[in-house]
């Protein structure tokens with residue numbers, strides 16, 4: 089995803105660098121006769137966890153586009169005047185996740201382009217695997233790019249197709265060109281649309297409001313607007329909201345043999361109160377916790393979550409343990425300072441370690457003199473677990489066992505999640521025993537890949553498990569394809 093903010097196919101600008109993959113949140117709203125800006129703003133608030141680097145809203149009032157795009161959190165980015173300036177009953181919005189390295193206003197979205205047959209705005213969550221190829225081809229045809237992000241590639245390709253075709257055909261043509269993961273909200277003049285890649289890697293859903301419709305990355309955004317979740321946008325489907333908020337039209341533009349839903353959305357990214365592809369994330373996490381007990385339960389005095397990421401896992405784990413006759417206590421053993429941002433955005437290892445200490449503090453009565461199981465969703469670099477084990481020991485725990493509700497993350501994400509490079513991943517080249525030693529735990533267990541597929545209720549070939557298997561459902565240069573899939577692979581072009 090990502091792209092320069094204001095682009096123009098005919099205008100030249102210096103290329104800008106940008107991180108390769110990001111997870112983001114996207115929104116689109118079309119209403120009967122109410123301004124769209126405020127509902128978009130609330131939806132972005134609901135999706136803030138999907139991106140904290142920058143945010144933006146673009147609306148259309150029937151005559152022209154209005155936009156406000158800014159760095160930072162949704163709550164800081166807009167003042168009442170900004171919202172009042174965003175006129176129109178239709179609009180789209182975006183929150184963007186910080187990437188390692190560059191923090192660049194030019195990469196903030198929605199990305200806008202104006203061209204002969206109107207104006208376009210795009211919000212993108214995901215990552216294309218063939219953006220470079222298309223960029224070079226379009227550049228050779230005279231398109232000038234203002235960023236090196238792939239959202240701009242989609243925008244230019246679509247703008248070009250729109251000069252020759254109607255809207256739906258133009259989008260179909262662009263979909264045939266672009267490969268990779270994308271959940272997009274698109275606004276062409278005042279028509280708002282949602283588009284999900286043929287394998288449905290990133291989430292996108294449709295919600296009904298009293299006076300219109302909303303498209304959003306997660307259903308929690310629909311709830312925030314007191315709307316009703318209609319359904320997910322289907323993989324390969326284009327949903328066009330009718331002007332005036334009167335329903336929507338669906339076009340199944342591309343069909344793939346398999347889906348590639350990202351399992352990590354369920355494990356970590358999505359809000360627990362969201363329903364993704366029919367499954368309530370909280371319940372999936374609890375089920376993963378239950379399976380973790382079944383596969384790797386250990387008797388201790390107390391089970392405690394890493395707040396907040398491990399909470400649902402730990403409650404499922406403890407519940408399954410108690411059902412099995414264990415008299416383990418389920419308690420909070422760590423307090424989180426909610427004013428500290430995510431440790432991930434700290435640029436150096438030293439700062440990341442300090443941030444964990446700032447963020448979490450043990451509750452002595454839970455851990456002192458006791459054997460403890462700490463449950464979290466995942467280990468990426470190992471910073472959090474290493475620090476926590478040390479903290480909990482210092483607070484007097486006799487034994488510290490670590491249980492993780494996902495398999496080892498051993499390969500990078502190429503599909504839109506800012507994870508870490510292979511070199512940084514603690515599990516990339518270490519055995520579980522070596523990782524246990526490195527984090528300093530008395531025991532360490534991860535969950536199996538099969539348990540993930542079971543808990544989500546989706547067959548393994550229909551999930552993207554690239555980061556835990558090193559085998560990807562998309563053709564990524566230098567990486568293995570997923571051999572569990574049968575039938576024709578998505579066109580290589």
Ligand code: AMP
Pocket residue numbers: 356394397430432464465466467468469470471472473505506507
């Ligand atoms: P680490 O400390 O590097 O091992 O990261 C693991 C911790 O970060 C866990 O508590 C996760 O909940 C959280 N986490 C996992 N993936 C991500 C991500 N892509 N961005 C931010 N935090 C993450």
